[in-house]
Amino acid sequence: MEALAKMVTVTLPDGTRKQVPAGTTLAQIAASIGPRLAEAALAGKIDGKLVDLSRPIDHDASVEIVTARSPEAVDLYRHSTAHLTANAVKRLFPEVQIGIGPAIEHGYYYDFNPKRPFTPEDLAAIEAEMKKIVAENNPVERLEMSKAEAVKIFEGQNDALKVEIIRGIPDDRVSCYRQKDFIDLCRGPHVPSTGKLGVFKLTHTAGAYWKGDEKNPMLQRIYGAAFLTQKELDEHLRRLEEAKARDHRKLGKELDLVVFHPWAPASPFFLPKGASIYNGMVEFLRSEYRKRGYDEVVTPQIFDVELFKTSGHLANYRENMFFTKAEEREFGVKPMNCPGHFLMYQSRLWSYRDLPVRLADFGRLHRFELSGVTAGLTRVRTFVTDDAHIFTPLDKVESEIFAFLDFLDFVYRSFGFMEVQISLGLRPEKRIGTDEQWERGEKALDAALQKTGRAYTVSPGDGAFYGPKIDFRVQDAIGRPWQLGTIQCDFAQPENFDLTYIGEDGKPHRPVVLHRAILGSLERFFGILIEHTAGNFPFWIAPVQAVVLPVSDRFAEAARTAAETLRSAGLRIAVDDRNEKLGARIRQAELAKTPCMLVVGEKEAAAGTVSVRLRHGGDAGTLSIEDYTAAALRCVASRGGEFVTEVKDR
Ligand SMILES: [Zn+2]
Ligand SMILES: [Zn+2]
Numbered sequence: 001m002e003a004l005a006k007m008v009t010v011t012l013p014d015g016t017r018k019q020v021p022a023g024t025t026l027a028q029i030a031a032s033i034g035p036r037l038a039e040a041a042l043a044g045k046i047d048g049k050l051v052d053l054s055r056p057i058d059h060d061a062s063v064e065i066v067t068a069r070s071p072e073a074v075d076l077y078r079h080s081t082a083h084l085t086a087n088a089v090k091r092l093f094p095e096v097q098i099g100i101g102p103a104i105e106h107g108y109y110y111d112f113n114p115k116r117p118f119t120p121e122d123l124a125a126i127e128a129e130m131k132k133i134v135a136e137n138n139p140v141e142r143l144e145m146s147k148a149e150a151v152k153i154f155e156g157q158n159d160a161l162k163v164e165i166i167r168g169i170p171d172d173r174v175s176c177y178r179q180k181d182f183i184d185l186c187r188g189p190h191v192p193s194t195g196k197l198g199v200f201k202l203t204h205t206a207g208a209y210w211k212g213d214e215k216n217p218m219l220q221r222i223y224g225a226a227f228l229t230q231k232e233l234d235e236h237l238r239r240l241e242e243a244k245a246r247d248h249r250k251l252g253k254e255l256d257l258v259v260f261h262p263w264a265p266a267s268p269f270f271l272p273k274g275a276s277i278y279n280g281m282v283e284f285l286r287s288e289y290r291k292r293g294y295d296e297v298v299t300p301q302i303f304d305v306e307l308f309k310t311s312g313h314l315a316n317y318r319e320n321m322f323f324t325k326a327e328e329r330e331f332g333v334k335p336m337n338c339p340g341h342f343l344m345y346q347s348r349l350w351s352y353r354d355l356p357v358r359l360a361d362f363g364r365l366h367r368f369e370l371s372g373v374t375a376g377l378t379r380v381r382t383f384v385t386d387d388a389h390i391f392t393p394l395d396k397v398e399s400e401i402f403a404f405l406d407f408l409d410f411v412y413r414s415f416g417f418m419e420v421q422i423s424l425g426l427r428p429e430k431r432i433g434t435d436e437q438w439e440r441g442e443k444a445l446d447a448a449l450q451k452t453g454r455a456y457t458v459s460p461g462d463g464a465f466y467g468p469k470i471d472f473r474v475q476d477a478i479g480r481p482w483q484l485g486t487i488q489c490d491f492a493q494p495e496n497f498d499l500t501y502i503g504e505d506g507k508p509h510r511p512v513v514l515h516r517a518i519l520g521s522l523e524r525f526f527g528i529l530i531e532h533t534a535g536n537f538p539f540w541i542a543p544v545q546a547v548v549l550p551v552s553d554r555f556a557e558a559a560r561t562a563a564e565t566l567r568s569a570g571l572r573i574a575v576d577d578r579n580e581k582l583g584a585r586i587r588q589a590e591l592a593k594t595p596c597m598l599v600v601g602e603k604e605a606a607a608g609t610v611s612v613r614l615r616h617g618g619d620a621g622t623l624s625i626e627d628y629t630a631a632a633l634r635c636v637a638s639r640g641g642e643f644v645t646e647v648k649d650r
Contacts, residue, residue: 011062027053040067052189078103081226087182088129107225137195138180200226248530266381273543280541294358299340311339342497350501356392377527390514401448414639417474425462433492441489476532487516546596558605
């Protein structure tokens with residue numbers, strides 16, 4: 001025993017100071033405060049740095065005990081659960097090599113290199129083994145060693161991936177963590193023992209390239225959900241189930257909306273019903289453009305790369321573009337509409353009286369996405385946006401943003417998105433334009449937002465490369481946020497393209513360009529709409545608004561006549577007169593999520609009426625064809641979600 005133990009002063013979060021012998025661990029500090037804290041402790045902080053509870057204190061320091069209530073706890077817990085997963089995998093499949101296992105949103109993943117892909121049965125077995133290791137309550141120890149020692153350990157257990165990581169670490173010494181029979185290379189920190197863990201669920205596996213590089217071997221990634229409380233985990237799993245049932249890839253297929261083909265990777269084919277919805281979106285926006293002072297234009301798809309040099313896309317966006325060569329000239333396929341719109345703006349003279357000019361474009365865009373991104377509509381290589389560019393003097397930016405907000409709210413409500421979150425993105429690291437231009441742009445957007453009186457958050461670094469922006473996010477029916485709309489202030493491109501207008505003073509001035517979209521990519525929005533509505537599309541845009549169902553063959557003629565009348569009024573109507581029981585045909589229409597089922601039997605055929613059943617159960621009574629038509633058209637005009645006979649003002 002040292003005669004003169006060095007003492008250090010620790011300062012607790014409440015300001016209390018304690019003298020303790022140097023070398024006292026955070027666990028001992030927790031225990032000295034009380035047994036409940038010692039029990040709840042997961043890790044600690046020394047001078048703000050997150051460390052293991054076993055970490056000794058060797059200098060005067062501020063210390064903090066991290067419990068489940070601390071903001072750092074959840075990632076620590078998730079990452080420790082990743083080690084737990086690897087521990088279980090190594091016990092069950094000793095030959096499997098281990099990769100890395102970080103915490104992510106809602107849980108964690110761990111990458112493995114197994115001889116064959118993990119099966120659902122494997123996952124169940126791994127999960128059971130994890131529970132066993134939790135019950136064993138094995139201490140988790142930190143071991144510091146030289147790189148050579150670490151290499152020896154991982155070579156000894158045939159973990160080539162780990163050896164590769166260790167060789168890439170610049171420091172001489174590395175740390176490993178051991179929990180009884182399992183050792184992993186890690187910086188830490190971790191919970192002090194496996195018994196602290198237990199709230200998790202292995203959710204799925206996926207292929208993942210080692211280090212995210214497709215030149216590397218494909219590994220198997222096990223995803224786990226992990227939370228600090230069972231209640232949060234249950235809630236998360238319930239949401240996952242709901243999301244699965246609404247998955248747009250699944251519903252897109254089941255409802256005959258979209259297909260894909262390997263010869264057009266990440267490029268959707270819209271089937272007739274899908275195209276009906278897609279074109280419905282475009283028509284809706286077009287009709288609003290006409291009311292709101294936008295002019296629609298049509299512009300080329302492919303441009304000489306000179307255009308993209310001028311716009312800065314070649315320097316800043318090249319890796320997302322497709323290129324092609326013809327007549328020895330290099331061309332780029334446009335990833336955005338803006339550069340083409342600048343050429344169009346340049347093609348004539350503008351006066352301050354002409355501005356703001358708002359050019360809208362449903363031009364098809366192409367952006368390169370790595371193959372291997374999952375099939376679906378949310379990340380595609382070809383798409384159309386509800387894109388427009390507003391050329392305006394600076395002093396009108398504010399009123400343009402006001403008008404845009406009104407437009408955006410109206411569109412979101414029409415699709416059943418009621419909650420909108422707003423964020424202001426400021427200058428990113430990689431950008432064009434001068435600091436002075438950024439200053440002016442950021443101020444203009446901020447001032448406009450403040451005047452709206454709406455809540456918004458500020459995100460430094462989140463701007464586009466050419467200017468600051470406001471982003472709009474909606475929440476879907478199961479609470480997931482989706483970023484949709486944007487309005488971006490651009491001072492740089494008008495300089496690059498030498499855009500001018502003649503001011504009141506008779507001199508040329510620079511306009512500001514506002515890039516704006518409400519739905520963003522229509523393809524992606526389509527996917528989001530499928531998941532938001534679970535395929536129950538709003539009545540006004542449903543691909544089939546009503547299906548007419550004759551009770552039997554005898555009324556097929558009357559049903560077809562009714563359908564013709566409804567169609568000529570502009571409604572989208574199907575007839576199902578197949579030789580099947582009425583009940584079976586109703587069930588099919590419900591599965592197809594058709595808003596209305598119009599039944600025609602003896603009485604209806606004689607009276608020229610239809611009996612109206614609704615998709616969520618219930619009915620709207622028996623209506624004459626004229627009354628149904630009038631009510632349906634009112635629902636369409638008011639952008640109604642469901643068919644109702646009386647439209648109330650919203
Ligand atoms: Zn770790
Ligand atoms: Zn643009």
